[in-house]
Amino acid sequence: MVGYGVDIGGTFCKLGLFREDGTLVENWQIPSRREDLGAEIISDVAASICENMRKHGFTGKEVAGIAVGVPGPVTKDGVVGRVTNIGWERKDVAGELKELTGIPVKVANDANVAALGELKYGRGKGKDSLVLLTLGTGVGGGIVLDGRIVYGANGGAGEIGHCKVNPKEQAVCGCGKRGCLEQYASATGMVRMAHAFLEESEEESSLRNQSFSAKEIVEAAKHGDAVANRVVQKAGDYLGLALANVGATLDPEILVIGGGVSAAGDILLDAVRESYKTQTFHACEKTPIELAVLGNQAGIYGCMAMIF
Amino acid sequence: MVGYGVDIGGTFCKLGLFREDGTLVENWQIPSRREDLGAEIISDVAASICENMRKHGFTGKEVAGIAVGVPGPVTKDGVVGRVTNIGWERKDVAGELKELTGIPVKVANDANVAALGELKYGRGKGKDSLVLLTLGTGVGGGIVLDGRIVYGANGGAGEIGHCKVNPKEQAVCGCGKRGCLEQYASATGMVRMAHAFLEESEEESSLRNQSFSAKEIVEAAKHGDAVANRVVQKAGDYLGLALANVGATLDPEILVIGGGVSAAGDILLDAVRESYKTQTFHACEKTPIELAVLGNQAGIYGCMAMIF
Numbered sequence: 180m181v182g183y184g185v186d187i188g189g190t191f192c193k194l195g196l197f198r199e200d201g202t203l204v205e206n207w208q209i210p211s212r213r214e215d216l217g218a219e220i221i222s223d224v225a226a227s228i229c230e231n232m233r234k235h236g237f238t239g240k241e242v243a244g245i246a247v248g249v250p251g252p253v254t255k256d257g258v259v260g261r262v263t264n265i266g267w268e269r270k271d272v273a274g275e276l277k278e279l280t281g282i283p284v285k286v287a288n289d290a291n292v293a294a295l296g297e298l299k300y301g302r303g304k305g306k307d308s309l310v311l312l313t314l315g316t317g318v319g320g321g322i323v324l325d326g327r328i329v330y331g332a333n334g335g336a337g338e339i340g341h342c343k344v345n346p347k348e349q350a351v352c353g354c355g356k357r358g359c360l361e362q363y364a365s366a367t368g369m370v371r372m373a374h375a376f377l378e379e380s381e382e383e384s385s386l387r388n389q390s391f392s393a394k395e396i397v398e399a400a401k402h403g404d405a406v407a408n409r410v411v412q413k414a415g416d417y418l419g420l421a422l423a424n425v426g427a428t429l430d431p432e433i434l435v436i437g438g439g440v441s442a443a444g445d446i447l448l449d450a451v452r453e454s455y456k457t458q459t460f461h462a463c464e465k466t467p468i469e470l471a472v473l474g475n476q477a478g479i480y481g482c483m484a485m486i487f
Numbered sequence: 488m489v490g491y492g493v494d495i496g497g498t499f500c501k502l503g504l505f506r507e508d509g510t511l512v513e514n515w516q517i518p519s520r521r522e523d524l525g526a527e528i529i530s531d532v533a534a535s536i537c538e539n540m541r542k543h544g545f546t547g548k549e550v551a552g553i554a555v556g557v558p559g560p561v562t563k564d565g566v567v568g569r570v571t572n573i574g575w576e577r578k579d580v581a582g583e584l585k586e587l588t589g590i591p592v593k594v595a596n597d598a599n600v601a602a603l604g605e606l607k608y609g610r611g612k613g614k615d616s617l618v619l620l621t622l623g624t625g626v627g628g629g630i631v632l633d634g635r636i637v638y639g640a641n642g643g644a645g646e647i648g649h650c651k652v653n654p655k656e657q658a659v660c661g662c663g664k665r666g667c668l669e670q671y672a673s674a675t676g677m678v679r680m681a682h683a684f685l686e687e688s689e690e691e692s693s694l695r696n697q698s699f700s701a702k703e704i705v706e707a708a709k710h711g712d713a714v715a716n717r718v719v720q721k722a723g724d725y726l727g728l729a730l731a732n733v734g735a736t737l738d739p740e741i742l743v744i745g746g747g748v749s750a751a752g753d754i755l756l757d758a759v760r761e762s763y764k765t766q767t768f769h770a771c772e773k774t775p776i777e778l779a780v781l782g783n784q785a786g787i788y789g790c791m792a793m794i795f
Binding site: 429 | 526555568602615616627630632633635637638639640641642643644645646647649650651654662663664666731732733734735736737739740765766767768769770771774
């Protein structure tokens with residue numbers, strides 16, 4: 180038997196064909212057409228899967244299922260709520276895709292799917308519970324307990340990026356509230372903090388008077404730039420605080436950090452671990468905090484784990 | 488079939504005998520002998536259960552099981568970690584009690600057991616997921632997802648009382664860290680806050696120049712005392728913040744508040760709901776926050792749910 184994994188993103192949809200034994204046979208991507216509030220995305224995905232099935236001569240019986248990760252809230256019955264970066268308002272992704280392909284479909288939030296991928300095939304291999312934070316443009320989060328994704332009553336479980344870490348924050352987060360982890364530990368948040376730090380002082384910095392990305396902040400920090408270093412430390416402090424609260428709440432076996440910003444590596448991880456240890460409940464002080472290993476493919480691997 | 492529930496506390500152990508259909512036949516309590524690091528507690532409980540069995544003429548075959556709630560971390564396999572207010576250090580409660588009674592034993596953290604009780608027989612009846620906060624001397628927490636208690640890898644799940652809500656706090660919590668919810672939303676925390684507020688200002692207050700309990704603070708607040716009201720508001724604010732983060736993390740169907748301090752009722756609940764709504768993730772803004780209904784017996788009812 181084979182299965183298809185689909186990781187729907189705001190720019191691309193990543194697709195993967197895999198075998199029951201866990202082998203990824205091939206993977207590819209198609210653009211996410213966002214026009215008309217993303218009306219064509221599901222039919223594009225269906226067409227791409229059907230084309231792949233024809234190529235391999237699959238009639239449908241060989242395909243155990245399609246699993247889909249979506250960048251928005253998904254309830255356990257597969258109904259997708261508001262997905263701001265695509266334009267969807269409540270969409271029956273499972274129903275539509277099954278209608279178009281004739282294959283059973285499972286849907287979950289993309290960060291939750293990635294967490295399942297890291298648990299089954301990545302950093303959490305052999306463990307039962309894992310919490311993943313993905314530091315990209317925003318901060319995504321996924322929770323797997325007893326080997327199963329936690330969906331939440333409204334599909335909102337795992338939205339750790341919107342846990343409040345600074346009740347005094349005046350700037351508004353993309354979600355409309357203030358003081359979210361995402362405002363500090365995302366790429367966007369780090370750039371924002373760096374600009375604020377540069378404005379607050381006259382301190383010399385390689386970042387001064389130019390535009391820069393989160394990646395460049397991390398590079399500057401690694402080269403000893405004090406302003407850049409403060410940005411990374413603060414992101415790490417807040418990540419440690421949010422994870423400390425996750426520890427006291429769920430006490431998972433392992434905490435994993437992924438996404439582009441996590442490429443900062445030890446300089447970030449050291450700050451996170453220190454902040455976590457000093458703030459979490461004593462019973463979970465020793466919980467490992469590690470980097471994700473599946474990178475961009477965590478979603479596709481998580482899809483595989485949802486089907487087989 | 489019948490079952491026994493045991494809620495082990497620092498002063499008393501509450502016991503209950505119930506039938507499979509959910510009827511509580513009788514309940515009673517015995518003192519918790521804390522001498523010798525609580526060495527006799529388990530044998531006292533065993534003796535009390537055996538005596539009750541003799542009274543009813545049970546031979547053992549009629550007893551489906553014993554379930555025990557313990558005020559400390561408990562892993563899924565029933566091993567109890569450090570229980571500070573009794574004096575235990577890692578105790579095999581399930582093993583010892585089974586040895587002494589010959590009956591199968593299940594063990595879980597007392598707040599987690601109470602959460603299960605509220606879900607199955609109390610405020611959460613008919614729902615699948617619930618998070619309970621118990622506001623007493625300390626702040627306990629319990630989490631039930633998909634109808635099952637979340638234990639945590641080190642038995643530390645549900646310790647929401649030790650989530651950090653104020654990173655700037657200088658005073659140290661009973662757990663050894665700073666800024667825990669318990670430092671504000673427990674009876675002890677409210678008394679501490681009231682003393683601090685009275686010291687900070689010359690404001691007139693019925694609490695001034697006398698000793699008072701959390702209950703008296705709540706009474707004073709209800710009678711319009713401004714200082715007492717600020718204490719209740721602040722406790723409610725921090726509770727709302729902690730629950731907002733629980734919402735963004737787990738998105739349960741209902742959030743429930745119990746314990747002695749919750750008798751404050753609407754004056755506290757209004758503050759909690761306002762703080763929650765303004766701070767949680769939008770998908771779970773409408774999650775109900777309600778008072779527990781089982782009171783002191785939530786633990787015993789939770790034990791029943793663990794067995795049947």
